[in-house]
Each structure stands twice: as structure tokens, then as C-alpha cells.
Amino acid sequence: LCGVFRTTNTGYDQATAFVNADELVKLYGGNRILTHEIAILLHDTDESAMVRDKLSRIAGDNSVSTWRELAPDAALLNDFMIVYYFIFIGIIMLALAFGIINTMLMAVLERTRELGMLMAIGMNRRRIFGMIMLETVFLTFVGAAAGIFCGWLITGILGKTGIYLAGWAEGFEAIGYASRVYPVVTIDFILFTALMVTATAVLSSVWPARKALKLNPAEALRTE
Structure with a gap:
């Protein structure tokens, strides 16, 4: 344990831990994990649903959600x-x-x-x-x-x-x-x-x- 962090979201703090990517690969085996989540910030949040639908068509098996669905x-x-x-x-x-x-x-x-x-x-x-x-x-x-x-x-x-x-x-x-x-x-x-x-x-x-x-x-x- 190197340290603790605190954000403005207590639920996020209670369910999140940061670890070294190499150590995580050793723990679970397999190839190195490159990306598990991509967040996109829009200028107009009203376009969230439209952007989600467009990304869903090219995301394959990956899920795409808007901020309203996540929070x-x-x-x-x-x-x-x-x-x-x-x-x-x-x-x-x-x-x-x-x-x-x-x-x-x-x-x-x-x-x-x-x-x-x-x-x-x-x-x-x-x-x-x-x-x-x-x-x-x-x-x-x-x-x-x-x-x-x-x-x-x-x-x-x-x-x-x-x-x-x-x-x-x-x-x-x-x-x-x-x-x-x-x-x-x-x-x-x-x-x-x-x-x-x-x-x-x-x-x-x-x-x-x-x-x-x-x-x-x-x-x-x-x-x-």
C-alpha cells in the first residue's frame, strides 16, 4: 500500500483502487491490459445519446453508455x-x-x-x-x-x-x-x-x- 486518495465521490473512492499495470497482468495472467475504459467529453451533453448510438455500431462487443446511464x-x-x-x-x-x-x-x-x-x-x-x-x-x-x-x-x-x-x-x-x-x-x-x-x-x-x-x-x- 503506497497511499490513499480521496475524490469528491465517496462511492467512487470506496470501489476504486489504483495498481501498477504490470503487477495486475502478473496477478491475472495473460497479455498486458492496454485500455479498459475510454471517456469522451462532449461540448454539448444533449448529443450524448446520438454519440452513444454511433459508437455502439462500431464498438463490437464493447459496451457504450452515456453519463446518465452510468450516474x-x-x-x-x-x-x-x-x-x-x-x-x-x-x-x-x-x-x-x-x-x-x-x-x-x-x-x-x-x-x-x-x-x-x-x-x-x-x-x-x-x-x-x-x-x-x-x-x-x-x-x-x-x-x-x-x-x-x-x-x-x-x-x-x-x-x-x-x-x-x-x-x-x-x-x-x-x-x-x-x-x-x-x-x-x-x-x-x-x-x-x-x-x-x-x-x-x-x-x-x-x-x-x-x-x-x-x-x-x-x-x-x-x-x-
């Missing part, structure tokens, strides 16, 4: 995290929508006299509607840009130091996940977030804009 517990956790991610994003977008609606309704109420004056001097309802929409989208873009920058900066720092999940360390290690995670922000995630925020802002600004269109110019001008 169903990890696959289940991954699916759960994806569902949780979309639920979390939905809650954030809902809170954002309520915040935008509340802010822009207050802006319309505070500018009732100004909007009435614009209508009185000839600004049509389409321009009033567009003005409210553009103001909402502009404010959202500024906030989104600041949020994305701060998130990118914090993620860059945590991506180097890692986040230690002490409370879930044993559970994660039991299924092969490290107790220290290193977050990463991709361009796809940033674009998806920006698209979701923009769509939420546009939809949320419709109600305040319609509220402004219902103003009566004469009554609005008398508003203090």
Missing part, C-alpha cells in the same frame, strides 16, 4: 437543478414585472398634468404610448446592464475562489459532486437573461402606457 443519481439532480433554475428565473421575472408596473404607474400619476399638456398641444396617443414604453425599456436596460456587470464581476471572483457548500457537502460528495463549486457565466446565459428582462419590461410597460392614454386632457391639466 442516474447525478442525472436526476442535474434535471432537478434545471427545473429549479427556471422556477427561480420565473419568480425573479415576476418580481421585476411588478416593480416595473408599480414604478411606471407612479411616474404616470406624478406626470398627469404634463401628459395632459402634451395631449392638449397636439401630441397623439401613439406618441404618448411610445414615450412611456421607451422610458420603461431605457430604465430597464440601464438596470440590466449594471446588474449583469456586477454579476459578471462577482462570478469572476467566486469562479476563482469557489463557494463552499458546507451544509450539503456530504450529500453532494455521495453522488460525485464537489462540495466547493466554481460558478461560470457564459455568453448564452447573459443573452438569455437580457432577452428575458427586455421581454418582461416591454410587457410590463403596456399597462402604465394604456393608463396614460385614458387620461382626459382637460381633467389632467386641472390636476395639482
Whole structure:
């Protein structure tokens, strides 16, 4: 026994031992064992099944399995995290929508006299509607840009130091996940977030804009 090793997967640690290949050949006899397993890392895990089917046709008697088949517990956790991610994003977008609606309704109420004056001097309802929409989208873009920058900066720092999940360390290690995670922000995630925020802002600004269109110019001008 030369030493012990420890990975993030306790099940792997309990069932794995590293030995010298020459000693293993002597123990079991026969020719030298060259390869017993080949692992292929894909850029897109969604292509795992397709790649498995292609390799199975040329693998002969050798078996080909995807990571989901080899680690169903990890696959289940991954699916759960994806569902949780979309639920979390939905809650954030809902809170954002309520915040935008509340802010822009207050802006319309505070500018009732100004909007009435614009209508009185000839600004049509389409321009009033567009003005409210553009103001909402502009404010959202500024906030989104600041949020994305701060998130990118914090993620860059945590991506180097890692986040230690002490409370879930044993559970994660039991299924092969490290107790220290290193977050990463991709361009796809940033674009998806920006698209979701923009769509939420546009939809949320419709109600305040319609509220402004219902103003009566004469009554609005008398508003203090």
C-alpha cells in the first residue's frame, strides 16, 4: 500500500483502487491490459445519446453508455437543478414585472398634468404610448446592464475562489459532486437573461402606457 486518495465521490473512492499495470497482468495472467475504459467529453451533453448510438455500431462487443446511464443519481439532480433554475428565473421575472408596473404607474400619476399638456398641444396617443414604453425599456436596460456587470464581476471572483457548500457537502460528495463549486457565466446565459428582462419590461410597460392614454386632457391639466 503506497497511499490513499480521496475524490469528491465517496462511492467512487470506496470501489476504486489504483495498481501498477504490470503487477495486475502478473496477478491475472495473460497479455498486458492496454485500455479498459475510454471517456469522451462532449461540448454539448444533449448529443450524448446520438454519440452513444454511433459508437455502439462500431464498438463490437464493447459496451457504450452515456453519463446518465452510468450516474442516474447525478442525472436526476442535474434535471432537478434545471427545473429549479427556471422556477427561480420565473419568480425573479415576476418580481421585476411588478416593480416595473408599480414604478411606471407612479411616474404616470406624478406626470398627469404634463401628459395632459402634451395631449392638449397636439401630441397623439401613439406618441404618448411610445414615450412611456421607451422610458420603461431605457430604465430597464440601464438596470440590466449594471446588474449583469456586477454579476459578471462577482462570478469572476467566486469562479476563482469557489463557494463552499458546507451544509450539503456530504450529500453532494455521495453522488460525485464537489462540495466547493466554481460558478461560470457564459455568453448564452447573459443573452438569455437580457432577452428575458427586455421581454418582461416591454410587457410590463403596456399597462402604465394604456393608463396614460385614458387620461382626459382637460381633467389632467386641472390636476395639482
